[in-house]
Amino acid sequence: MQRRVNTAVLFRGLVLWLGLLLAGCASVGPHRHETAARIAAAARSTQVDCSRDDACATPSPVLAMARETWAASTPQAPRHRALILDHAPDALLLRIHLIRSARHSIDLQTYIFDEDDSAQLVMDELEAAAYRGVKVRILIDQLAALRKVETLAALASLHANLELRLYNPVLDRARLPLPMYAVASLCCWRQLNRRMHNKLLVVDGLVGIVGGRNYQDVYYDWGQGYNFRDRDLLLAGPVVADMAANFEAFWTSPRSVPAERLGDVAHYLRRNGPPPPPHHPFRQPQRVRALLAEVDDAALLKARFVDPALPVGAVSFIADLPRKHRRESDAEVAQNATVGEASRRLLDLVAEARQQVLLQTPYLVLSPAAQAVFRQLHARPSPPRVLVSTNSLAATDAFMAYAISYKYKRRYLRDFGFEIHEFKPFPAEAPLELGQTGAGLDDDEDAGEVPSADAAATTPVPDTAKTNLRARRLAARGLDQVPVSEARRPSPLASSGGLPVRLKHAGLRTGLHAKSLVVDEQVGVVGTHNFDPRGDTLNTESAVVIADPGFARALAESILGDMAPANAWTIGRRDEAPILPGVEYTLTKLSERMPIFDLWPRKYATSFEYVPGPDCPPTRVPPSPFAPDFRRCNQPVGDFPEVDIGLKWLGLRLFTAFGSGLAPIL
Structure with a gap:
């Protein structure tokens, strides 16, 4: 009886708390x-x-x-210039x-x-x-x-x-x-x-x-x-x-x-x-x-x-409109499996591939529509090669998204033929300049004031009191320093702007956020779409599509650089179990297909590191996990290299086991 009374009191308190919050959230009129x-x-x-x-x-x-x-x-005859x-x-x-x-x-x-x-x-x-x-x-x-x-x-x-x-x-x-x-x-x-x-x-x-x-x-x-x-x-x-x-x-x-x-x-x-006007001081x-x-x-x-x-050929800007956010329930979106204009045109472009697809996305969580396209590509008698650049757990800012991606590695490799290269947190050749971060800068206030934005004019502007006041405010922002918080995540479920996992080694790390696509070295795409379920049905997205071989080759070179052994680990099939390997594979496959209770501890794939040696010269070419001699120069380094996994292993396993239902909104 006492427990029921306490439960009722707790429930009434919760209702009251929510009511107060809702009252506080009410429109002001x-x-x-x-x-x-x-x-x-x-x-x-x-x-x-x-x-x-x-x-x-x-x-x-x-x-x-x-x-x-x-x-x-x-x-x-439209003319365009483009620069990556x-x-x-x-x-x-x-x-x-x-x-x-x-x-x-x-x-x-x-x-x-x-x-x-x-x-x-x-x-x-x-x-x-x-x-x-x-x-x-x-x-x-x-x-x-x-x-x-x-x-x-x-x-x-x-x-x-x-x-x-x-x-x-x-x-x-x-x-x-x-x-x-x-x-x-x-x-x-x-x-x-x-x-x-x-x-x-x-x-x-x-x-x-x-x-x-x-x-x-x-x-x-x-x-x-x-x-x-x-x-x-x-x-x-x-x-x-x-x-x-x-x-x-x-x-x-x-x-x-x-x-x-x-x-x-x-x-x-x-x-x-x-x-x-806001005039917070600069940190650096x-x-x-x-x-x-x-x-x-x-x-x-x-x-x-x-x-x-580059002077480029055919250029098009594809983008969703606000009407994508029509009044439709999440259940109706899932049932209709509708995708936005940007998603539809990108998928159509992938479906036309003949030789090669380079896909770069920070969060490898594919929508059902995208999975269908890649499954059809792989089912062809001569399927195109599909190379994917994405984040490792050590580099990502989206732990939950990686957990879902980890669940489907077998599908990506076997059913879609993906060659996955996961970005390292400390890439050796990534275009990052340490000095630009402000690390090691001498914060000397006598080094000079920050030039105000008003100094942009090449000829003097009227010397009014308000102009001078604004100039003083802008310049003053360079004289003091206050700490600001690190990158924040707008939503607990949105696949961007979160906090990375703890690593075994300290250092300034990098995570992949680029969203790009190259098809047959003829067409290049750069935009906002992560090629994920959110981009298909929930977010509005945009991208530029350039059908020009010169541009496509330049974009491909950039993406392939992110896949190079110095910058990425390659995902390949792990060693077979010494006992009953066929049974283990079957259990792995069945576990992956379960929407919940994916609890089988050994996954199909793991991470590999390229190890230079006498027969393995240094290279910038991403290795194929399907090459017959892949194991000659590549050694397994575990599922989560560089990660101080600790209790995160439990969280990762829980999201892998029970979180697949969140995939449409990650």
Whole structure:
């Protein structure tokens, strides 16, 4: 009897707690939203610091290349230039340069926008562009939009030329603290689970960047303990108009809500008024100074971004639209097995392969539609070779996603013919510069101030009091240092931005985040799609497809470099059991096929390390686990090399055994 009473009391307490949380999450009401919107609108500056037609933009060899490319194009014969951005610091340098070079408009769309050094630097430049007279529009997915409500309120009130919207907000909020995230998971799971994963930057409608990078230190080699190996594309030509049109579709969608019209931001504005522009100090100001010293160097920019840009053939931008997030339940999505436009076109491209497919994805969790395509490829009399670059457990930031991938290694090797190469946490040849992370920098305050974004203009702008105040604020950010948190994960179930597992050895590690595809060395793809179930049915995604052999070979060389023995372990079949190997294989196969209770301890495959020797010269060619002499130069190193597995082994086994039902949302 006492136990039933205690249970009832506990239940009533839980209901009360949830009720209070829901009450706190309730919308503030339309009239209060309007009040907050008026407060923000009244506070926005209309001052423009430049009276020139070009908005005092920095002269840019990159924009000049874009204008020349457009001028040479016709509807019948479009011209394009494309450049693979593998080098992370260059990807940030180019973004800052393009923002400074904008004359008319900047459209930025992203999944994550943090408040660490790289993101703060980009935001500084966007603010300065607005004051120069450039129309700036920023669209961020709600789940990973900045860190503080105060920052959102400040940006919403900053300038009439700067607009900030959040995509698909849940519970009428811009930020979801953990308790409210739990409530949202209970009341609004369908909405919470549908995210905008698109990423692009379009400047003046002439030039664009698309790819996997968000706005956070770990995407630009500025992370202190962990960084992503990622990839973007710089594009010039008529396809940029398609990118701009896709951004416009998201911007005008009812799901994209101005920040000041969300409950928590509106409450802050009504209670406190507009806060001053955010000006947090940089953690590593010397690193920022080094980058800004190059941002207006025309010769350097031409050598890095113009001269190596390839003239390419047919280029298309494929992307989902907000209508992908139509009001449909998760059960209906699963039943219909519908995939978005981006997913469908990528799968069609893979299905056309004849000789070889290079697939790079950080999270090897394939959707049913993708599995069907690869199974059909492998069933051909002469199937194409399929090489896959993905993360090892030691390198990944998504423990749960790796656990599901680990479950299906036998299927990947035997049923799909995958040659899997798992990225090492300390790759010997990955394009990472230790100095760019800030490690070992001498934090000397006398080294000089961080140049303000206002210094972008090549001729003096009016010396107004407000301009001087903003310059002092921006420069002051380089004088003090405060620690910031490491990479964060927007969602416990989303396959990005998490924390890696503990390793046996300390060091600055790298994890794969690039999403790319090459088919028959004729067509190359770079985009946001992880080739996973989320990308098929839940996230909106985008990618650039370039049908050009020269570009495809350059992209293939980059991906194959990530698969090289110095950078990756190869997954191959482990040694057969000494007793009844056929029985063991059958049990392994049956266990893998079970949606739950996959408890067989020995998996079909394990990791192999290439060991140079007299008969095994050093090589950059990824070894095939199906080659007859594979074992001559490759030795097994266990399922999880470099990982200090500890109790993680239990978690991994539990997710392998019971977590396959989570695959559609990982």
